Amino acid sequence: MQTTDSSLKNILKRALQEQELTREEIMTLLGISDQEQLQGLFQTARTLRQRYFGQEIFLYGFVYLSTYCRNDCRFCYYRRSNINSLRYRKTESEVLEAAADLAESGVHLIDLTMGEDPEYLDRGQEGIDRLAGLVRKVKARTGLPVMISPGVVPESALQDLARAGADWYACYQETHSALLFEELRINQRYAERLDTKYRAHDQGLLIEEGLLCGIGETDQDLFLSLRAMQELNADQVRVMNFIPQKGTPLEGVAGLGSKREIQITAILRLLFPDRLIPASLDVDGLDGLPPRLAAGANVVTSIIPPGQGLAGVAQSTLDIDESRRTTAWVLPVLEENGLQAGSRDGYRSWIEKRVQGLVGSEN
């Protein structure tokens, strides 16, 4: 059903007043496709971003430290049964060097991400200690906050990672339809993955929750995801468009393009005005940055140092060795869009306030 301009206007007005949007209102926002109406949604998202973050955007350096994985997620290039994908496991000194390069280039955080590599996750305490050691050394070397994206790990490991100085635990549910989850994340447990995020919060870590779109979800599924993210009280929330991967069961699926991701990003900003919301370079590369910023994102993720044999996830090579996933290329794009990089102190103080419950504590 076509949304009338006046009903949309009313929803956007309520969003600006930071009233809790109803199911019907969220479904309306998911359903709009008219260009002018979308522009109204994006404008509202930018106004809310401006309210909490001004013109300041944070930059995340990405180190995909191991592409080995024990899982077989249907959407992922690095699923264990994909013989096409490039496998590597970076040594400690390679990881430190990549992190140091990223720090030097001005990022605000280092995201240490990996497949569920058995060398780290199936070797008992020894593997976890090695991972915690990496976190400790990356922090010491760069002086920056660290995010860790290791997949599902036991609570004791979350505690070890927190003690080693990790600030963030990222683990994306992809969908909050348990049925769709089980189709996508083969042989993994929906409840366990979700619960690990609650456990991470218990350990004092900030958490990032994320969705995939264009992967078979309905608008109702998306609505359930948005509510689940509110319930989880996630500190950073994201959505990424599914990119079909060579050598996987979903290789032949026609990608939807990123319009949906951008629309959902703006809806995330309406529901989470004071949270961090990424615009990832990992979906459409540098060219995809302006529309994501225009939709209210306030973090640029997947900044990758060139020439070190490091991969992306959804786009394993796009823009990396062309150096276009670097701060040097991102900063002018921010400027062209009336934005600028935030300060390191500003980022640290956001994290500290959020840990103390001083940002968005009512949610």
Ligand code: SAM
């Ligand atoms: N292995 C860990 C895990 O699964 O939690 C951490 C890294 S995982 C590779 C990071 C995320 O990348 C996934 O949760 C998923 O949201 C996203 N991703 C993976 N394959 C993708 C694809 N083909 N298109 C878009 N996003 C993808």
Ligand code: MD0
């Ligand atoms: C990104 N390539 O931000 C990274 C990755 C994992 N924490 C993040 C998906 O797009």
Ligand code: SF4
């Ligand atoms: Fe492994 Fe993560 Fe890819 Fe799943 S999404 S196959 S857990 S790297």
